Amino acid sequence: MLRRTGYAVVVFLVVAFATNVFAQGTSAKVDYPKKPINTLIGFAPGGGSDVMISMVRPHLEKALKTTFVPVYKPGSGSDIALMELSTSKPDGYTVVISCTPQVPINAYVREAGYKISDFAFVANVVTDPGIFVVRAESPYKTIADVIKAAKEKPGTLSVGVSSAPGDDWFAMHMFEGAAQIKLNIVPFSGDGPSWQAALAGHVDATSNNLSIVYAQLRAGKLRALAIMTDQRSPIIPDVPTFKEMGYNFASGSSRGFSMPKNTPKAIIDIFAGAVKQVMNTEEFKAIALKTAFPSDYQGPEEYTAYIKKLDTIYRPLWDKYGKSPDAAAK
Amino acid sequence: MKLGSVVFAGLILAVGLVYEIMALNMPRGRLSYPGPGLFPMIIGLFLIATALGCLLQEILPRKKTGEGPSASPLPSQDSAAPEGRNVIKTFQLMALMIGYTLVLKTLGFLISICAFLVVAIRIFGYRRWVPALAMAAVIAGISYVSFVLWLKVPLPLGIFEEILG
Amino acid sequence: MDLFSGLIHGFSVALTPMNLLFGFLGAVIGTIIGILPGLGPLGTMALLLSLTYGFDPTAGMILFAGIYFGAMYGGSTTSILLNIPGEAASVVTCIEGYQMARRGRAGAALAVAAIGSFVAGTISLIGLSFLAPTLANAALKFGPPEYLAVALVGLMIMSRLTGGNLLKSLMMIALGLALGTVGMETVAGYMRYTFKQPLLAQGIDFLPVAMGLFGISEVLVTAEEPAGNMQLQKVRFRELWPTLVEWKRSFWPIIRGSFIGFFVGLVPGPSPVIATMVSYSVENKLDKSGEFGKGAIEGVAGPEAANNAAVGGAYVPLMALGIPFTPAMAVVMAVLLIHGITPGPLLMSENPDLFWGVIASMYIGNFMLLVFNLPLVGVFASIIRAPLYLLMPIVLLLCLVGVYSVNNSILDIWLMTGFGLLGYLLRRLRYDLAPLVLALILGPMMERSFREAMMISRGDLSVFVSRPISGTILLVGAIVLVAPLLIAWIKPLISRKA
Known part of the structure; x- marks a missing residue:
């Protein structure tokens, strides 16, 4: 009995390992991506971030030949997910759905636990x-x-x-x-x-x-x-x-993809390129129009500049209205 | 358990006081634009009042009120003879859970849970090492496949991350 | 298309082999994740969302409806067997259900829960098919003042929920409300009671608290019992089913619970939780057996019916108006969005196939769940016959993994462990655990609606009584609270005269 249990364990674990190894073996020959991409989502399922990732996910998975694993880290106006990203490995396998104006303004209005410079902005998808x-x-x-x-x-x-x-x-x-x-x-x-x-x-x-x-x-x-x-x-x-x-x-509110800083430029370009290609297909455009999904693709440079610009717009507004709740009421 | 009840109610009273002091330091705003401190202030007062009530209830000699044995939510457990209890096990289990949580991120899920299970099985009275280890390994393996592979719970894989990806 | 031809058309859509298969798959997946504590329909549906892009939207909706209903069925299993509420709506089921299991009536409790869920599901579906447009508009009348009224009445009910010491219950409520204020407050992003810990900013989720207070403390208490008592009461197979008396006792609670659940379910927010509380306290008040607190079957039948009926109620605003009141409903909505369909008031007229197909499939799914779940009752009831040294470590494992899976956060494991110890102490000191957990769920909603109501009315406190619906709710609550006291005061006066 005992020995049989022992064998069962060994067989089981071997199978468990093997299924994983093979799952990896089937991926494409290019360097990136060769395993599933964890997607940090800073809001509870059902919010705008969720709609954004659901809309592009099936298409993006096909284009990149990988899967996206949604990882919900809701709360604190997406700060928890952003903090997690800032400490993640810059290997392209962890991305976050970055939403404006939470990025960049949260880091300005409170101790958010990360800095805007911790991120590499990859691609904007939608501006609602x-x-x-x-x-x-x-x-x-x-x-x-x-x-x-x-x-x-x-x-x-x-x-x-x-x-x-x-x-x-x-x-x-x-x-x-x-x-x-x-x-x-x-x-x-x-x-x-x-x-x-x-x-x-x-x-x-x-x-x-x-x-x-x-x-x-x-x-x-x-x-x-x-x-x-x-x-x-x-x-x-x-x-x-x-x-x-x-x-x-x-x-408006923009939602896009960001990765940790120091992510290799080649990876960022592969990812952004796939997003761009997906959003240009007729199939995607048709669905986007029907559901009023206001597509707004921006590549890495453009998106980074856009975030910087928003930072300069929102900071004085927060100083004026947001410093204390009482000030906002007047 | 009377001393315990007094200490506990006193403890909650202290928590309530600290809570209230912290609430009073938050901006309360006005009724037309309530600030973050208004609601906690009310709750803090409520907590202090009820904790004080419980404390007095325990200290003051009371006449027989509604709190008979039938009013207790978990009568069966409390009626168990206290001398038969094995309080050590509670400490062992708590320590075990704390240990698991501490090593989870570094050792990864598979190793941590396997070790956890072996010890837990022993705490619950099964004394033979080898079968315990086997059972733990089987359960850990099944839970790895079902939670991590199928249900995609992103549990930390620790040192296995490179191999299992 | 009128209702009957709509429904008949719906059945013709739902009864295709493909859709039946999806309904069945959904029911199976839903039951499994419902049983596993922590894993809820929300995460599972979000995970499968991308997969549904490959199907026809009706099939996707049918799959998700199966998962959602299935999770409600499965959710009661761990509450009854192991005292672990896997979701907010099962907290109340723990109170009587687990006591029944300890007395060896686990099978009866599970069977009644399954049948109660089926009856309630069917009643609420009938409500959904016939009254959806009317009720959806009525649900909209609930604004912030009404939510606050509902939550306040909920608190009143809670203080008397299990009939223990009133002061102790009130203190537990206060503690639960206080815990609910930890984290970033929603209006201005102010950090409260986080002690500079960024992880606490997301607040204290109810699941680690509930799983710690109920589940972990249960394991601790069991571990301490002397070896001889350590085995839970064994169930003999022929005693698995409810007796005739138990069926009779469950009949009216199920019917009452169904109606309570459906109407309370229309209200957004944690309505299934409130529905179970209302149902429990109604049954407790009507009870003559004196068994409440020791495993009264009415206390399982009513709340279980109520939480399933509330699911049907929650679909009303989604199907009729396109309003997802809960995150889970929002994911259901996303199934339609990725196919280019925007759910809204026009769904019924523009996509009748989908609208009626989904409703019809819910009837079928509900039936499938019953057929699928009844045989499982025996399997589950026999799980607690497993040796404790195997059962208890597995319970701990399920808690440890389940609680992590909610927010993928190690902090939640710490919280669960801490609340496990607190729960253990509270039990030893004879405090009720349910009020604490329920107050933690209702607290944030109370604060939010209070502040919104105040901002809208510009600081006028009279909104709560001057608005007809909230005024009525508060009045009814006050009567329910005061009446027993009055009766207790008047009775001796009368009897003395007589």
């Missing part, structure tokens, strides 16, 4: 523009109505945002500055609760992201008053931009 939305029954038909109401009773018109500091939160402060108004900015615990509160009439409006509210816009349950892009979005061409109405700000 900010959008100002009210419910279908709302009396506000245009941004002018909103501004008029806000001027009559300063600080009472309530606008839901996903969190503070989040892209929607910054956007509404920029709007307040541009239109010389005072809103009641209500931070929720995510963009979902924020638009749901607007839909149900618990708040007057929500500052949100296009892909998130798109289904409700299409069904006529929510109404978009303005979008925070430079040019009108091809997904909803009827909605005017804040810029064309004279309020000079744009906002």
